[in-house]
Amino acid sequence: MTDVPRSAVPVTALRGLTADPAKREAYRYDTYLREGLRWFARSADPGCPEDVTFVVLKPDAVAGRRCDLILDLLRERGWSPVAATVMRFDPLLTRELWRYQFNAASEQRIAVVDHLLGSGPSLLVLLRDIVRPGGLPASVRLTAAKGAAEPRAARASDLRTRIGRVNGLFNFIHTADDPADVIRELQLFSYRTGWDWCRRSLVRPSAATTGAGQQDTWLRDLLAEVTAEIPAHDLDLSASLGRIATRDDRWARLARDHGHRERIDRWLTELDRTPLPDGPARWDVLTVLTGWIECNEPGVAPLLSTATAEAWTDRMAHSAEESRSAACPL
Known part of the structure; x- marks a missing residue:
């Protein structure tokens, strides 16, 4: 009996979109990737x-007032903003976006992440790579430049280091790992944002370049919109703990009686039954929680690892060698 195919996505469909064989196989069965491929093809x-x-x-970038710095550093390294929209995370979007990595997330991280990402709007910015021609895909180059989410793996040259990343969750930015993720994740975001915000920049790339003054105006307006909703915060753990202790609520009692990392379980228990306070105090509590949790389960690997620039370089060299062999048969 002939096996019935379990994917409508051809084996070859992802060959030029990711250097990871495991991702090429997994994404053939991913609904969002399939829909995204169709949208981009049409x-x-x-x-x-x-x-x-x-x-x-993300909301932590807005609270920490890092957005202007992030966009300036991206422009400095050759990624030009060409479209943007305001969006909001919810628990389902978070789990689907990181579907292939959340298996390695710790229970502590899972308990905190929705409170963080749900604390206000995020800004989704489409970037065109003006450096790329002939080189790495825009997404791969940015993945390599931003550095790891985990501070212990940081390098001084990483974008996340230069923007003052605080901890494993207060890392301010999310980007797509490679072109396959650009397609899959823009499709996921489209259920919230639609496509109109970026359609012109994707359909007619030559129309995506605007004058600096025009560009600054539309982006500045969106930044003002998200900034108005999230109060500025220093994201400093010690200062946050001190401010919480002066309050008159359950969080204050925790800060006074259990104000050290070894008591994080008590804070997570409280998080499960007590709403976070409003305003800057919300960010005080989030600063303590994100500073004390362990983000990953020890010894558990994600279903799919982050794409590396080295893997793409090897793939490009292999493809070039195949082309030379095909053009010059022995």
Whole structure:
């Protein structure tokens, strides 16, 4: 009996979109990737998945007032903002976005992440790589430049280090790992944002370049919108703990009686039954929680690992060698 295919996505469909064989196989069965491939095939310029990427400026970037710095550093390194929209996370979006990594997330991280990402709007910014021609895809180059989410793996040159990343959750930005993730994740975001915010930049790449003054105006307006909703905060753990202790509520009692990392379980228990306070105090509590939790389960690997620039370089060299062999048969 002939086996019935379990995927409508051809084996070859992801060959140029990721250097990871495990991802090529897993994404053939991923609904969001399949829908995204269809949308890009019908609506976008053929080179878009390689030439563009995106950055999500998360609520912690807004609270820490890092957004302008992040965008300036991205421009400095060759990624130009060409479209943007305001979006909001909810628990389902978070789990689907990180579907292939959340298996390795600790229970502590899972308990905190929805409170963090749900604490206000995020800004989704489409970026065109003006450095890329002939090189790494825009998303892969940005993945390599931003550095690891975990501070212990940080390098001084990483974008996350330069923007003052605080801890494993207060790392301010999310980006797509490679072109396959650009397609899959923009499709996921489209259920909230639609496509109109970025359609022109994906359909007609030459129309995506605007004057600096025009660009600054539309982006500045969106930044003002998200900033108005989230109060500025220093994201400093010691200062946050001191401010919490002066309050008159359950969080204050925790800060006074259990104000050290070894008592994080008590804080997580409280988080499960007591709403976070409003305003800056919310960010005080989040600063303590994100500073004390362990983000990952020891000894558990994600279903799919982050793509590396080295893997893409090897893949490009292999493809070039195959092309030379095909052109010059022995």
